[in-house]
Amino acid sequence: MRYTLRRPVRLLLWVILALTLAVRVALAWLVPSIHQADEIYQVAEQANRAVNGFGIQSWEFQTAARGAFFAVLVEPIYRLHLGPAASQVLAGAVFSLFSLIPIWVAFAWTRRIHGDAAGLLAALLTATWFELIYFGPKPTADAVGGYLLIAGVYFARMGVTKREAALAGFVLLVALGARMQIGPSIAVALLVAVVTHGRERFVSLAAGAVAGVAFVGVLEWSWWGVPFRGHWNYLQNEFSRNVSSYFRNEPVTYYAKAYTLMYGGALPVIGFLALTGARRAATALLVAVAVVVPFHFFGHKEYRFLLSATPLLVFLVSLGIVELMMRYGGGVTPRTAGVVFAGWLVAMFGMAWSDSYRANWLMDRNHVLAFRAIGAEPDACGVALVGIRWYHTPGYSGLGRDVPIYESGRDEVEMARLAAAANFVLTGPKSPEPPAPYERWKSYTRPVEFLYRRPGTCVRDERSIVRPSGVPGVVH
Numbered sequence: 001m002r003y004t005l006r007r008p009v010r011l012l013l014w015v016i017l018a019l020t021l022a023v024r025v026a027l028a029w030l031v032p033s034i035h036q037a038d039e040i041y042q043v044a045e046q047a048n049r050a051v052n053g054f055g056i057q058s059w060e061f062q063t064a065a066r067g068a069f070f071a072v073l074v075e076p077i078y079r080l081h082l083g084p085a086a087s088q089v090l091a092g093a094v095f096s097l098f099s100l101i102p103i104w105v106a107f108a109w110t111r112r113i114h115g116d117a118a119g120l121l122a123a124l125l126t127a128t129w130f131e132l133i134y135f136g137p138k139p140t141a142d143a144v145g146g147y148l149l150i151a152g153v154y155f156a157r158m159g160v161t162k163r164e165a166a167l168a169g170f171v172l173l174v175a176l177g178a179r180m181q182i183g184p185s186i187a188v189a190l191l192v193a194v195v196t197h198g199r200e201r202f203v204s205l206a207a208g209a210v211a212g213v214a215f216v217g218v219l220e221w222s223w224w225g226v227p228f229r230g231h232w233n234y235l236q237n238e239f240s241r242n243v244s245s246y247f248r249n250e251p252v253t254y255y256a257k258a259y260t261l262m263y264g265g266a267l268p269v270i271g272f273l274a275l276t277g278a279r280r281a282a283t284a285l286l287v288a289v290a291v292v293v294p295f296h297f298f299g300h301k302e303y304r305f306l307l308s309a310t311p312l313l314v315f316l317v318s319l320g321i322v323e324l325m326m327r328y329g330g331g332v333t334p335r336t337a338g339v340v341f342a343g344w345l346v347a348m349f350g351m352a353w354s355d356s357y358r359a360n361w362l363m364d365r366n367h368v369l370a371f372r373a374i375g376a377e378p379d380a381c382g383v384a385l386v387g388i389r390w391y392h393t394p395g396y397s398g399l400g401r402d403v404p405i406y407e408s409g410r411d412e413v414e415m416a417r418l419a420a421a422a423n424f425v426l427t428g429p430k431s432p433e434p435p436a437p438y439e440r441w442k443s444y445t446r447p448v449e450f451l452y453r454r455p456g457t458c459v460r461d462e463r464s465i466v467r468p469s470g471v472p473g474v475v476h
Contacts, residue, residue: 013107013123017100020127028092032057035138036304037069041468042066042400043139044091047075047429050223055396056405065233065243068223069178069216070139071200079168084400085372092137099136101147101153102311103366105154110319112367113280117332118325122318125344129314130352134360135307137258145179148172149186150315153287156193156205161451165201168193168209170215178229183310185290192283231429249299256294258303261356266347269292270317277319286310338428364392364442369424370451371398373442374424381458384408384418387428390466404458421461425452 007012034040040056049055060066074091082090106126111119126132135143152172171216172186191318193205217227224230237243259268278285287462291309294300321340322332329336351357371394374380384406385393398400406422408414427432429447433440442451 006116007087009120013104013118015185016104016107016120016123016127019137020100020103021093021096023133024096026087027133028096028137029089031361032088032365032368033362034368034392035135035140035358035360039139039183040393040395041391042141043070043074044078044088044347044397045395046071047078048395051078052077053116054402056390056466056468060230060234062221062468063233063237064224064229065237067177067180067216067220067234069219070141070144072219072223074139074358078397083149083377084394087397087405091139095139095144096137098144098147099132102132102150102315104137105311106116106315106318107151109154109157109277109281109315109340110322113319113401114322114326118322119336120335121340122315122322124341125318125321126311126314128348129310130348130357131307131310132314133353135304137425140304140307141179142304143146143310144305145175146311147181148178149174149182149194149287150284150307150311151290152186153189153284155280156189156196157283158163158196160197160201162201162204165193165197165204166208167213169294170212171208172210173209173212174215177212177219177231180234181295182291185287185308187289188290189253189283192286197451205414206372226415244298244300247300250301253308254301255303256297262303262354263351264354266351270313273320273324274316275320276312276323277321278321279314280323281316284316288316362446366447366449368398369444370426370442370449371395372400373451374403375399375401377424377453380424381420381422382406382418382460383435384411384415384422386415386425388426389430390468393426401454404460406461406464407466418431418452418464420459421464423454423456423458425451427452 027053041056042060045055045058046061046068060068066300073094077087077090077094078089094310103123103126107119107123107301109120113116140344145476147159149170152168152175155168155171160168170188172189174182176186190205190209194202198207235332251438263270274285288309293305295305325332325336352361367388371383374383375398380401380403383399386408387410390405390407393405396405404421406418410420412432412435415432415434416427419434429449433450434452437450437454437456439454440450441453
């Protein structure tokens with residue numbers, strides 16, 4: 001069955017999407033942060049290197065052991081030579097556009113079940129989920145994979161047309177190219193689609209999947225010169241060298257603890273609402289579980305790894321709320337929707353600003369702002385980091401110039417050794433103040449950090465410039 005949107009509904013949906021995009025881009029502009037180093041060193045830094053010829057090359061790109069999907073997407077931005085701040089905001093806008101996908105899916109899926117008003121409410125609830133806001137402008141493979149995953153699941157639902165089946169195959173395989181680790185959930189989504197539609201839509205689904213593989217292959221070929229080179233080398237490093245074991249390993253209870261701390265007393269409510277929504281969209285829950293469960297069996301665990309399931313789970317929570325409103329609240333009316341949305345915003349603020357999540361919003365923001373300031377100074381010729389690791393900074397893509405970056409511990413002798421090489425020093429919390437002729441130039445809070453500068457030129461120290469090593473446990 002085909003649905004035509006009435007003009008007022010279409011207008012309201014566009015307003016929701018436009019406001020959502022504006023909030024995410026404003027976040028990238030006003031409150032830049034780095035949740036995890038991969039956002040910089042697998043994406044922006046590599047795009048900057050490809051265009052300008054300088055930057056820190058991560059071990060994954062040294063060994064061609066990482067898909068270049070995201071680096072290829074942002075490379076055109078760096079060809080515009082707009083400066084680090086504008087480039088970061090523009091890249092944030094690109095990924096903010098991706099983050100609109102779950103909102104549209106929540107609207108379309110809920111609308112088909114309960115009508116226009118319900119679809120708009122589901123879109124509004126999904127748009128304001130705090131995690132989706134926070135990660136919206138970030139080039140995080142886990143998040144983008146989740147956006148594509150929910151779109152693929154929606155297009156593969158019951159009653160799809162041949163066109164939608166082809167879109168499902170295409171989007172799901174592109175999601176696999178963006179985030180290989182969610183392969184089990186993509187396999188589940190494809191299997192459900194094949195079982196549900198049988199021969200009727202199999203050809204369209206397969207054609208779309210082939211097109212998705214070709215699309216990813218072309219992107220990878222444009223970077224590596226060989227299709228899927230980064231994907232194959234990643235698998236080789238993982239299965240032959242078990243590279244992930246060299247990173248911090250966590251117990252099997254890690255995710256349960258992390259989400260209990262993050263959601264607090266709302267966790268059982270979220271679970272109940274998701275299960276309620278799953279009565280109308282069981283495939284969404286099944287695919288989300290296929291994301292969450294496999295990660296429990298790997299020692300290397302991070303909160304962001306489960307983000308690919310978040311859009312699906314948030315949609316189910318939104319659908320569960322609508323389902324209860326239809327069953328017990330007399331439907332979705334402006335009054336009931338307003339009350340529900342107001343309560344939702346209170347809950348979102350409470351979780352976003354809780355002790356366990358609040359620090360994320362300003363994570364490494366000082367370093368982003370400091371690097372922008374240094375890059376804008378014509379006399380900048382060296383940056384020393386004291387008590388700060390290089391991967392907590394935006395790198396050369398954040399400077400916008402080939403100004404050497406050095407690391408120093410809190411030892412004053414080591415700091416003095418780098419004095420000739422760096423005319424800017426960024427100090428971490430509780431780090432000693434560099435000696436004269438350095439003078440404090442800028443101050444930052446949350447945490448308290450300082451940026452110092454001195455007059456004069458620099459003597460480049462090639463041995464001390466930050467250069468990451470090769471494959472953990474293999475190249476040192």
